[in-house]
Structure formats: structure tokens, C-alpha cells
Amino acid sequence: MKNSNxxxxxxxxxxxxxxxxxxxALANSAKAEYADIVINEYSDKAGMRPAVFPHWFxxxxxxxxxxxxxxxxxxxxxxxxxxxxKIIDGQYCGACHNGEIAWSVENxxxxxxxxxxxxxxxxxxxxxxxxxxxxx
Amino acid sequence: MKSDFYKYLSVTGIMLIMVAAETLAAxxxxxxxxIVEKNCAGCHVAGVMGAPKIGDKADWSKRAEQGVKLxxxxxxxxxxxxxxxxxxxxxxxxxxxxxxxxxxxxxxxKADLSKIKVKSAKTVAKNKTADAQKSKAGTPAxxxxxxxxAKAKKVNKKTNVNKFxxxxxxxxxxxxxxxxxxxxxxxxEGTYALQTPKESFAxxxxxxxxxxIDWVKALNKNQIEPRFDRLDPNKKPFVLDLNIVREVKGSxxxxxxxxxxHTEWLDCSNCHxxxxxxxxxxxxxxMASILMGEKCGVCHGKVAFPVSxxxxxxxxxxxxK
Numbered sequence: 001m002k003n004s005n006x007x008x009x010x011x012x013x014x015x016x017x018x019x020x021x022x023x024x025a026l027a028n029s030a031k032a033e034y035a036d037i038v039i040n041e042y043s044d045k046a047g048m049r050p051a052v053f054p055h056w057f058x059x060x061x062x063x064x065x066x067x068x069x070x071x072x073x074x075x076x077x078x079x080x081x082x083x084x085x086k087i088i089d090g091q092y093c094g095a096c097h098n099g100e101i102a103w104s105v106e107n108x109x110x111x112x113x114x115x116x117x118x119x120x121x122x123x124x125x126x127x128x129x130x131x132x133x134x135x136x
Numbered sequence: 137m138k139s140d141f142y143k144y145l146s147v148t149g150i151m152l153i154m155v156a157a158e159t160l161a162a163x164x165x166x167x168x169x170x171i172v173e174k175n176c177a178g179c180h181v182a183g184v185m186g187a188p189k190i191g192d193k194a195d196w197s198k199r200a201e202q203g204v205k206l207x208x209x210x211x212x213x214x215x216x217x218x219x220x221x222x223x224x225x226x227x228x229x230x231x232x233x234x235x236x237x238x239x240x241x242x243x244x245x246k247a248d249l250s251k252i253k254v255k256s257a258k259t260v261a262k263n264k265t266a267d268a269q270k271s272k273a274g275t276p277a278x279x280x281x282x283x284x285x286a287k288a289k290k291v292n293k294k295t296n297v298n299k300f301x302x303x304x305x306x307x308x309x310x311x312x313x314x315x316x317x318x319x320x321x322x323x324x325e326g327t328y329a330l331q332t333p334k335e336s337f338a339x340x341x342x343x344x345x346x347x348x349i350d351w352v353k354a355l356n357k358n359q360i361e362p363r364f365d366r367l368d369p370n371k372k373p374f375v376l377d378l379n380i381v382r383e384v385k386g387s388x389x390x391x392x393x394x395x396x397x398h399t400e401w402l403d404c405s406n407c408h409x410x411x412x413x414x415x416x417x418x419x420x421x422x423m424a425s426i427l428m429g430e431k432c433g434v435c436h437g438k439v440a441f442p443v444s445x446x447x448x449x450x451x452x453x454x455x456x457k
Contacts, residue, residue, distance in 0.1 A: 030318025030319050031318055032312075032317035032319040033317065034345075034346040034439070035347070035439035036317075052314075056336070057330065060360050062362050063364050063373065063401045063402070064402050064406065064435075065401065065402050065403040065406065066364070068406055069406055070366060075435065075438075096366060101367070107326065109325055110329055112324075112326070113314070113320050113326045113327045114320060114321060115318075115319060115320065115321045122439075125429070125438040126427055126433065126438070126442060126443055127427075127428065127429050127438075130427060
């Protein structure tokens with residue numbers, strides 16, 4: 001009887017510990033804009049900062065349809081196999097980031113501005129909050 | 137002998153009163169010095185934009201002659217180029233009074249120091265309750281009688297309703313600049329090059345969730361003019377004004393899905409047929425799947441307004457049978 005009591009007490013302590021850690025993890029989590037996308041499929045390995053795609057910045061200027069229907073961006077972070085060759089070739093980001101509609105690829109650090117080591121993610125998404133609290 | 141005793145008593149009495157007066161007056165001027173150095177010196181040392189310089193007896197006594205009460209009120213609420221509380225809203229009323237006490241003292245305007253003491257004591261007493269409220273709510277206390285301040289207080293009370301929830305960000309934490317947002321590298325030059333969210337959102341309809349912007353409202357009010365075509369700025373979207381009502385289980389209001397707001401942003405092919413089969417009753421949708429990023433959750437909870445805004449979809453109250 002006594003043994004089971006101490007066991008449940010230990011379990012309680014463990015639960016409190018986990019809750020404590022979780023609250024800290026959440027409290028310290030990044031506070032970037034809703035729907036900021038970090039794309040880090042190749043960047044880290046190539047020694048570049050990961051690219052950050054701010055949805056809000058683009059939504060002010062274009063409707064969803066332009067990228068997600070006309071340019072073929074899938075609704076999934078990391079689901080589009082984007083690389084610099086394709087961009088220079090005018091695909092994906094390169095459809096606009098060509099020096100004509102938007103600034104061109106020479107401005108590396110305007111896109112590649114993420115903290116090194118930040119994983120691919122949709123920042124502040126429901127899934128990120130519920131399943132995999134990432135960020136800082 | 138007796139008179140000697142009384143003399144002795146009266147002398148100690150006077151000394152005691154002097155010491156007491158000293159200790160009462162000292163902290164206000166002393167703490168005022170620290171506050172002035174941190175908050176006021178920036179303008180009041182050089183005399184920026186007509187600010188009375190520290191040490192300029194003539195200038196300060198001119199202002200003190202109008203009444204210390206007025207001087208303190210100008211410091212608290214701002215006057216001409218003087219921002220309220222020197223621009224630091226975190227200062228308490230006592231802080232500001234102390235700062236004024238120091239500024240006058242160091243500039244050699246002695247006549248009003250006693251008055252300030254009385255006043256500050258009064259204001260402190262008056263504002264004790266306000267200060268207590270402030271420390272609870274975490275907002276700067278304001279104690280002047282002006283209507284402006286009273287209004288601000290009301291607003292503060294309202295916005296702090298949910299302050300108990302530490303996961304809920306306060307308004308001041310919304311839309312931080314990229315360098316401070318946790319995913320941008322502050323060491324990267326490009327991080328600072330682009331327009332910040334706060335700047336961009338300044339004139340757009342606000343919203344408590346997501347980007348703290350109501351994108352649909354902002355579009356309808358022409359606060360933003362996003363292109364529907366990559367190249368052609370004049371191309372208009374094909375808007376379909378068709379509401380789909382989905383009856384839901386339980387007591388939750390039914391869902392009204394408006395094609396209108398969706399087709400203003402999207403193309404039919406974005407949702408049909410991959411995400412939603414374009415046939416009434418053919419789609420099984422649950423909050424669980426939406427939370428996991430399927431169906432409506434492909435966008436809602438990622439980029440379109442998040443699922444915490446229940447009533448924006450569940451908007452049709454059930455009719456009583």
C-alpha cells in the first residue's frame with residue numbers, strides 16, 4: 001500500500017515536471033507572424049540561412065490564387081521541391097522574383113534570413129501548437 | 137533646572153523634526169535624480185525643442201511661478217513638445233513628481249520644494265489605489281483627473297480581461313519586428329531590409345487572432361489591393377456568391393460556408409476536387425480533421441483565420457423545433 005502511494009506521488013511529480021517544462025517551452029516559443037513559412041530543405045546543408053516566406057507580406061500584394069493556382073505552389077510547407085536552379089529558371093518564387101515584378105535572386109539574404117537550424121514549418125499553425133511545439 | 141530641561145527638550149524636538157523633514161524630503165529628490173537621468177536628461181540637458189535646461193534657474197522659476205500643480209500636470213499629461221511622462225508611460229505618478237522635485241531642486245528653485253512635498257504626498261495617497269490596480273493589471277497607473285486618462289484606464293481594463301492566461305499574447309506583443317520574432321536571424325542584414333508587419337498593418341482592419349488583421353474586411357474596404365493575376369493589376373476575380381449551410385451535431389451553431397469570400401482570394405481549382413468534392417453531402421468534415429490540417433484546415437489554422445474563431449464559421453444559430 002505504502003509502495004503504491006509513493007509510486008503515484010512520483011508519477012504526480014513527473015507530470016508536474018512535464019507540465020512545467022511544457023509551459024516554459026511554450027512561453028519561450030517564437031512569436032513570428034502567423035503563417036510565416038520557414039523552408040529549410042536544403043539551406044542548412046548548403047551553409048545558407050533557411051528561407052523565410054512571409055505570407056502576410058505577399059497577401060497584401062497578391063491573392064492566394066496567383067501562387068497556389070497559377071504558379072503551382074502546393075498547400076504544404078516543404079511540399080514543393082524548390083531550389084535555386086528552378087527559381088533562376090523562372091519557376092516557383094522565380095516567376096516574380098526576377099528583377100521585374102519583385103527583386104531578383106541576387107538579394108540572397110532578403111529571403112535567406114532565418115535562424116540557422118530552424119526546421120521547415122508553418123509558424124503559429126494549429127498543428128505546430130498542438131503536435132510539435134517548435135521554434136526557439 | 138526645570139527651564140534647562142525644557143530647553144533641552146525643545147532643541148531635541150526641533151532636531152528631530154529637522155531630521156524627519158530631511159528623511160521625508162530626501163528620498164523624493166534622490167529617486168527623482170535617477171528618474172531624470174534615465175528619462176528626462178535626453179531633452180532637458182541640451183534643451184531640445186525648447187525644453188527647460190536642467191540648472192537654468194530663471195527658466196524653471198518662471199514655470200514654477202505658474203504653480204507646481206500645473207507643472208506636474210504638464211509633466212504627467214504632456215504639454216507642447218513635452219510628451220506625457222517624458223514618453224515613458226511605465227513611470228508612476230510618484231516617479232514623475234519626484235523627477236519634477238529633483239529638476240526644481242537642482243535648478244535652484246527652492247521656494248516650491250515644500251509645496252511639492254505636500255502635493256506629492258497627496259497624490260501618492262490618492263493614487264495608492266490606482267498603483268495597486270496598476271501592479272495587478274500590469275499597465276501604467278494614471279491618476280490625473282483628465283478625461284483622456286480616464287478613458288485610457290477603461291480601455292486598459294477591457295484589454296486585460298484575459299491577462300490571466302499567460303499563453304495569450306498582449307497587444308504590445310503582436311506583430312513584432314522580424315529581428316525579434318524568433319525565426320529570423322537578427323545577425324542577418326536582410327532581416328531589417330523589408331517592411332515590418334506593424335508598418336504594413338497600420339491602416340488595416342484588426343482582428344484578435346492570426347496576423348491580428350481581418351484580411352477579408354481589409355480587402356472589402358479596399359485597404360489592400362492584392363492582384364488576382366501575376367502581371368495584370370486590373371484582372372478581377374470570378375466571384376461566386378453561394379452559401380453552403382452545413383448542419384452540425386450538438387448545440388454548436390450550423391456552419392455557413394460562403395463561396396464569396398473564398399473566391400475573392402482563390403481559384404475553384406484550389407479546393408475542388410482535391411480537397412472538397414463539389415457535391416453536397418459528399419464531404420465528411422470534422423473538427424478533428426480540420427485541427428490536423430485537412431479539409432478547411434488546409435488553410436484555416438495555417439494562413440487563413442485560425443480555428444479559435446469558432447463563430448466565424450459556426451455562424452447560423454439553430455432554429456428551435
